[in-house]
Amino acid sequence: MKGKRRCTLSALSVLSSIVLGSWVTRAEAQDLNLQAPPALNSAPGGLASGSENLPAGVIPQPGIDSPGVVMGVTLGELYTDNLTLAARGTPKQTDWITEIQPFIKSAYRGPRFSGLFDYTLTGYLYKGQSRHNQLAQNLDAQGTLTIVPQHFFLDGSALYGREVINQQLPAGSGTFFLDNNLANVAVGMLSPYWLQDLGNVGNMTLRYTRGRVVYNDRGISTAGRNLLNGIPDVTSNAVQFSVVSPKYQTWGWNFGYSEQQIVPDFGQSMQFAMAKLGASLQVSNNTRLLADVGKENKFLPNGTVQQLGAPFWDAGFDWSNTLNNFRLLVGHRFFGRSFQLSWTHQAALLTTDLSYVEQPPATTSSC
Incomplete structure (x- = not known):
């Protein structure tokens, strides 16, 4: 389905802001080689280290490698010339909106648990539309619990925020718009998994x-x-199982199986499954040949699904040096040809990523 999305620009004026910051740092262990569990090796968007080199007035942000707490309150005044995102040629409403936004960000890293917590509560007070005063909440929390060191872990995450419901209706990037096209979305996840070193065979993951x-x-x-x-x-x-051969061998291989079932409270459920066997060969210091074969669920025109009824394959190569990594894969799936290309260049001050994926009937690219 195609639809036009009508957005509007609004003038934004922040009249004042107050930040109350507190910073708590845990002493690093001197005699233990403590490492963050696999799911939380670094803080997304946070400053992992070097906070002492920040410019004056910049509060360091907590991360797994730099635990702590930051709390604050932001006060602002917003102005928009199209509060309801009215279409072109129709009357528009202007308004001033007072914004009150307390927030807390924290990170913790211990021998058994590591986690991140980011919560913001935003209150909007409308000068000309006081009956529409509202609260918006945003939560991003994630953590990993070590149950059996080096083997058994439990990942968990919780997200809460506002999202556009209908892409065919007018929508704006701010949660203060009265466009009747936003809803709160809560996403929760629990994921236990087991890691096992199989020696010369490789490493196993069951999740x-x-x-x-x-x-x-x-x-x-x-x-x-x-x-x-x-x-x-x-x-x-969802269930995932994989065995991957040890790194830095001339011949490499991997086997994986994944299955996911999506069950809505009403309506038809969906099931996805894939089994794959891959192999690789190091032909030079920089180049490795790649090949994969497998089967996946086949979606039939009548709406039914044939379990692992569609074979697929791909082949290509991976080339890398100290600054670049280039990968090319060409193959075939039940809906047609598949094509993947990626390139990463890492320099002293700039990292560039380019990727292209073609899986007919849809083609997508990003860079």
Whole structure:
């Protein structure tokens, strides 16, 4: 389906802001080689180290490699010339909006648990539309618990925020717009997994993941329109198993199986599965040949699914040196030819990533 998205630019004026920061740093262990569990090796978007070199007035952000807590409150004043995202040629509403935004960011790293927590509560007070005053919440939390060191771990994450519901209706990037096209989305995930070193055979990973997506419109001024009608909450269950040969060998191989079931509260469920066997050969110091074969679920025109009914293959090479990594794969899947290309260049001050993936009937690229 194709639809036009109408967005509007709004003038933004921040009149004042107050940040109350506190920084708590845990003493590093001197006699233990403590490492973060596999899922949390670094903080996304955070400053892992070197916070003492930050410019004056910049508060260091907590991360797994730099645990701590930062709290604050931001006060601002917003102005928009199209509060309801009215279409061109129709009357538009202007308004001043007072924004009050307390927040807390924290990170913890211990022998058994590492985690990140980022929460923001935003209150919008509308000068000309006070009946629409609302609260918006954003949460991003994730953590890893070590149950059996070096073997058994439990990942967990929770996300909460506002998302556009209908891409065919007007939508803006700010949660303060009264466009009747936003809903709260909560995403939760628990994922226990087992890691096992098999010696010369390789490394094994066995993972189970259970997730849940829930929608609501609490705290949102919807003007009597319920856009969540017909949108179900969703539960997902997934299993992943893989064995990968040791690195830095002339011949390499890998085997993997994954299966996921997506079950909405109403409507038809979906199931995906894939089994793959891969091999590689180091032909020079910089070049490795690659090949994969496998089977995946085949989706039939009548809406049914044939379990592992579609074979696929791909072949190509990987070339790398100290600054570059280049990978090319060409293959075939049940819906047609597949093509993948990626290039990464890492310099002293700039890292460049380019990727292209073609899987008919859809073609996507990014850089």
